[in-house]
Amino acid sequence: MKRSVIFLILILSFSSLLFSFPSFSQLSRDQYQKLESALGDQSFFSGHLTGFMLYDLDSQRVLFEKNSQIRFIPASTTKLWTLFSATVVLQDSTQTIRYITSGDTIKIWGSGDPTWKYKNFQQPDFQKIIGPYSVVVFSDANQISPAYGYGWQWDDYYYDFSAERSPLPIYGNLLQVKKVENRPEVFPTRFQGSIRTTQKPIKELERDFHSNTFAYNPATFLGREKFIPLLTSPQLFVELASAEIGKTWIYQPDSLPQDHKVFRGSPLFPLLKEMMLESDNFLAEQMLFMVSDRLFGQIDTDRAIEYILKTHLSDLPDTPKWVDGSGLSRHNLFTPRSMVAIFDKIYRILPEDQLYEFLPTGGVSGTLKNSYQAAKPYIFAKTGTMSNNHSLVGLIKTKSGRTYCFAFMNSNYPHTASAVRREMEKVMVLVRDIL
Known part of the structure; x- marks a missing residue:
């Protein structure tokens, strides 16, 4: 048990050290211009606040970013933070x-x-x-x-x-x-x-x-x-x-x-899977209750969040405002680059097959069953939606066979969420096809 805990700490520390000093990978001029055009001043996304980061998990390099330092209301992508907390604290079983x-x-x-x-x-x-x-x-x-x-x-x-x-x-x-x-x-x-x-x-x-x-x-x-x-x-x-x-x-x-x-x-695994695939708010909130109970013998979400941020997440590129487990609160505020950072940590502590079981798959499962449809699934990500806010954080598999992490966050738009999703899908298809 002691060895596994020490190993987990070493993995998290190594991940933290790497992510604290991100470097930018060189895109070709054509690739960069296509992404800039898709997300820039003349695009659909110029009419509201949009943040985007594309990150190579293997080389630990940022491929492309747009407003990745700006804080957004994350909605249910907050559940990634709950997933991380439950994994490192509860490990394999519930607190009852x-x-x-x-x-x-x-x-x-x-x-x-x-x-x-x-x-x-x-x-x-x-x-x-x-x-x-x-x-x-x-x-x-x-x-x-x-x-x-x-x-x-x-x-x-x-x-x-x-x-x-x-x-x-x-x-x-x-x-x-x-x-x-x-x-x-x-x-x-x-x-x-x-x-x-x-x-x-x-x-x-x-x-x-x-x-x-x-x-x-x-x-x-x-x-x-x-x-x-x-x-x-x-x-x-x-x-x-x-x-x-x-x-x-x-x-x-x-x-x-x-x-x-x-x-x-x-x-614990079936609860985490349901929480992520179906975006179950109740499970997410109770998950943080259990995290707090395991840590302190007391149910105090604020204290649990403060502990996680000060210990396991002290190296984030931007300090988040994190107040609940589900993302129901509009007081939650996260930057795209911190979203990529938390996903990077999850990616390194969860077995690959388990991670993919937790992530909705475009056109196949969970909250992405009717979106990002393709003959070969290419989007594996957590969604987050509330009025005038929509985000997507996870993995994209490109035509070259590479897998990248991304965070795509939108706030203050006057459109329907379905309209924003359609335009986001165009960007993600572009990423899939040019990389």
Whole structure:
């Protein structure tokens, strides 16, 4: 174990040293002019803020850059930073709970594991831990970070991509909705009695901002939204956990004692793969919760980010403003060259086959399934999109057989995201064809 940790540190240090002193590779005049024309003052990208860097991972050389020192809102490309953090801190398994036992009682503190009854992940074996005890006490006293991240948009609260964060989620902190005839049926079923009808012209089941009460209009209900975030609370959690386990849970916000045990419940790889391919915000946020818990025995996203930046990422070309795990916040700010730097680190610590499993593939998988289509896939990258911001960071395979890293970031554009993607694709096809 000690050898593997030392080896990892040496790899990261070597990568850091190389990237601290980038040199520029010589493009031909024709290649340079084509890229400059595609991204320059007369191009589509002149009407908004665009940053671009193309980097040779093998020679550690920058091939081309445009505004790579300017900070952009990264949206979901922030998940690359979460991927790096989870890989170096969590390594191969989730943090699930911390606990103590006394007589017939077990006291539990959640560590951020998001897998319990969420999607099709391997389930933590709670019966193995809880089974012998008749009394289960739950505490959230170890949670410092709030349910919502800093800078999240308040009116996203009824969309499934903005589920609340919690120390021990169940059902992904979501309410499942099915349309039966012209009415909604929900799970957990305890919320069925909290649904009312309304005359407001809404098309989906909508949650009240302040409570877990819901409304729909029978005349206009479409039932396309399959999940709605729940308003979380420790009281609701123990109720849902009691129903799921078949044993009563009690909420008691006791502090976590020094002398306690740790349970790690699930393999990490499937969570990271889902987080990256489908850009799952909930998984990303809970990932940083687990990172913090592993480091400090406390759930504090700010502290975890500060630690990662000061230790593993102290050599970045530009200091980022990094505030959450998913990229939902508009307070996140990263430069294209720091995006390339973090990808360079990921590239050097992950096995190649695993890295490609994590990256959406153009025309094939994940968030790139309908973009960058080609007979031979050439784009393997993480996307990031929110209003007026779209980024792509990852790998491009060129016709010469070479593989390069790139960061392509756009902010403040007046177009649709699909229009920006189409123009970005033209640039990436150019890169593929001329290199």
